[in-house]
Amino acid sequence: MSSVPESGPGWGDLLTRDRLGVTIVLAGGTALYAISSYVTASLLPTAIGEIGGARYLAWATTVFVVASIVSSTLVGAMLAARGPVGSYLTGFGLFSIGTVICTVSPSMSLLLVGRAVQGLGGGLLMGLGYAVIHQAYPAALRARAAALVSAMWGVGTFVGPALGGVFAQLGPWRLAFACLAVLTVSVGAIVPIALRGTGRSGHAQRIPAVSLTLLMAAAALVSVAGVLPRGGWTAAGVVAALLVVAGFLTWERRAAVTVLPRLTFVKRSPLRWIYLTMVAVAIGISLENFVPLFAQELGGLAPLAAGFVGAAASLGWTLAQVVSAGAQRPGTVDRLRLAGPVVLTVGLTLTALTQIRHAGLSTLLVWVLCMMIAGAGIGLAWPHLSAAVMASSPDPAEAQQAAAAIGTVQLIATAFGAAISGVLVNLGEPSPLRSARFLEFGLAAIAALGVAAALAAHRAAARTSAQRQPALTQS
CATH class of the missing domain: 4.10.860 (DNA Excision Repair, Uvrb; Chain A)
Incomplete structure (x- = not known):
């Protein structure tokens, strides 16, 4: 029996002449969503000085998240009705319209409308980014494609705060939204060419x-x-x-009529445990929301430097994906799915243990290393968790519905992660050191639940494989 090679097709296979366009569209859609999430947080404190509405500041995130989750659940029905080209044009169109509304808003109430429309488009782009992978790439490339799509969150971590911070500091904050609108239209313009070979697919059903x-x-x-x-x-x-x-x-x-595929609730299916593992590891990245604050209060860093410290986990996530996404051997892939939440748990625990007041440069570097370890845990597992979801069913329609649900699962985990992080930080106040430790130990505990879910997924997959083997032997 010939062994399966450790590395299949390389990263360059995502950029071949016939795949470059679709790769740009899938990655670009997710990058726009991530950049918008971070750029708005940087801009709004400046914006309310001009348009008012400080009391509704938190709702700019709330309406965006709620709209995103709702529209992400409609990806399967959208693909069935309009196909990848029409679905992506709808997503980019809504996102650009919402961004333009934010650009010209004279009041916070209209800006909230813009954020809601942005969210509707962004949720579609997030869900489509995973659903179309199943249709546009061969199985051997899906882990790399999923890694590239999820790595766009790391791009958003760097570009979003930088774009928002520059325009907020210079004054014309509306230009940041204008730049985002131009980027959206630019990527959306290539959709008809990039996706012209993809046909209508998806799960045709009534709206759940x-x-x-x-x-x-x-x-x-x-x-x-x-x-x-x-x-x-x-x-x-x-x-x-x-x-x-x-x-x-x-x-x-x-x-x-459901959002999640039926297979999620089949007793012996590993799909539910894979989704739970994804939730646990995705919540872990919520650490980034508060690291810049802790870096300023405990490490005495300036806001810009603190922001880059906050991006350490995303950097670790992205670098680990580059290494892990090429794994092909089933045994290696299984170990990576389990190692991810383990490494995340260790990284978060080490970060908590090394928190001290009045941290010097050496301690800050240790923090960065520990957070990169935590982020690497997500990067090790996420591409292969995504690929496992896409391969969860032999039925193409059900497999694509499962893939489309990845975006919904990630968005829900992100929303819950932000809220849980807020609770943990609040429990530690007024001490920033206690808040940091509560947050990091709390997220480590959630990541440890991800280890249990990954083990359960492994056992369920092994049982399913054992049951299929006699049937294959008889045939």
Whole structure:
């Protein structure tokens, strides 16, 4: 029996003449979403000085996240109705319209409308980024394509704060949104050419209205929990959101029209455990939301330098993906899926243990290294978790629905991660050292749950493979 090579097609195979366009579209759509998430956070404090509405500042994120989650669940139906070209044009069109509204907004109320429209387009772009991988690339390239798409969050971590910070400091904050609109139109313009060989696909069904309502309520509760007074109110908001998510899963198990594929709820299927592993590792990156604050308060860094320290986890994530995405041997891939949450747990724990007041340069460098280790854990596992989802069913329509749900799962995890991080930081106040340790140990505990989920996925996959083997032998 010939062994499977450790490395299949290389990164260059994503950039061949017949794949370059689709690679730009998939990666560009996710990058625009990530950049928008970070650039808005940098700009809004300056914007409210001109347009007012400080009391609604948190809602600029809330409406964006809620709209994104809702539209990401419609990717399968959109692909069935309009195909990849029409779906991507819709996503880029909505995103550009929302960005233009933000650019010209004379008031916070209109800016919130723009953010909602942006979110509708962004959620489609996020979901399509994974769903179209299943159709546009051969199986051997899907892990690399998924790694490239998810690495765009690292691009957003650098470009977003830099773009927003420069224009906020210079004064004309609206130009940052204008630049984002130009980028959106530029990438969207190549969609008809880049995706012309892809046909209509997806999961044709009615809109899962009840599931969408429950997801929207959960996302809203999570976002509101992040701005409630610390303590009992914040915890109550998170608990309420978790209860709504439990209601969503209960409904999905029994409903005729669903967001998640049916395979998620099949008893012996590994898909549910793969999704749970993805949630656990995606929540871990929430650390980045608060690292710049801790770097300033504990390390005495200037805001710009603190921002780059905050990007250390994304850098580790991106670098690890470059190395791990080429693995092909089943045994190696299985170990990477398990090693990811383990490395993430270790990195977060080390970061917590090394936090001290009045940190010097050497300690800051240790923090950066520990956060890069944590980020590397995500990068080791994510491409292969994504590929496992795409290969979860022999039915192409069901496999694509599962792939489209990756974006929804990631968005939900990001929303919950932000809210849970806010709760943990609030528990440590007024001490920034205690807040940092609560956050990092808390996220490490969640990552450890990801280890358990990865083990459960491995066992379920092994049972499924063992059951298929006799059938293959008989045939």
